[in-house]
Amino acid sequence: MNPILEQCELRKTGITYHQAMNSKHDEDEQQRRQWGTRAWATLSALRARSPLIQCITNFVSMDLMANTLLSAGASPAMLHSVEELPDFTPNADALCINVGTLSPAWLPAMKFAGELAVKAGKPWVLDPVAVGASKFRMMACLELMSLKPTVVRGNGSEIIALSKASLDSSMGVDSCHESVDAVEAAKSLAQSSGAIVAVSGAVDIVTDGKQVIGARNGVAMMQKITATGCSVTALIAAFLAVDQLHALEATASALSIFGIAGEMGMDVAKGPASLRTHLIDSLYGLDEAAIISRIRISSL
């Protein structure tokens, strides 16, 4: 509502504009503290339990993803051979599948791992990297979606392409869309698939198809480090491993925590290369006070 109309409405209720603004500020502050407490509790559980996270991911992201998981307190394992999956996947605490450097040789293992995770009741997360870039990639992601991932996390362009199942001839791994432009696509994908859908960007968006949450942590420079998106998807898997019953909240918390580590890393970084290092250091050292004071999650 425009502020003048708002003031007229308020006058009728006897509440001054400043009183209303103060009470809204108190409410926002309370909501922020609640999210901070929740995110800190989940990160603490992660550090205490050190869940085993299986990652079937692209060659570019393996190093940053494994180091992100380790610095958050989880135990990463990059296993992708079909022969090992029946022994390994059911015993992992969560699974992350990323199609970034997809080839026909890897797809059967991705599908088999997804099936095994579901059968074992373990959460799994899909990162549909550049899903609109080719028919092969789109078909693979649609097949993986049919295996019911707990969460799908992509950038704006990826979530729009996957939601419409439509190719985009100019698509690479980076987004051409703002995350907020993908809200309707994310809601519709969540409704049709039953998955929680997360869209990364300046505002990270998380939806179950009804509720939409915005997480506003992070810095733009994170886009200049390859595989930060892949790594936050794996961090979501780790958060799900310790808070499986609250997938929406665990996803928003993981995105904010990673963003806060980026903000704190940026306080000392000189550019993308040093930010990569400082982000990992900040994630490792995150404490309750930093989370409570920096977290920016709210309903959209």
Ligand SMILES: Nc1ncnc2c1ncn2[C@@H]1O[C@H](COP(=O)(O)OP(=O)(O)OP(=O)(O)O)[C@@H](O)[C@H]1O
């Ligand atoms: N403009 C921005 N401001 C703040 N944080 C951002 C911004 N853009 C991206 N991020 C953060 O950077 C991380 C990576 O998001 P991005 O959307 O770049 O993923 P992506 O395109 O899948 O990346 P990649 O494929 O390289 O792994 C997320 O944690 C996201 O919140």
Ligand SMILES: Cc1ncsc1CCO
């Ligand atoms: C650059 C790149 N190419 C395929 S996957 C990947 C990592 C970021 O998604």
Ligand SMILES: [Mg+2]
């Ligand atoms: Mg990506």
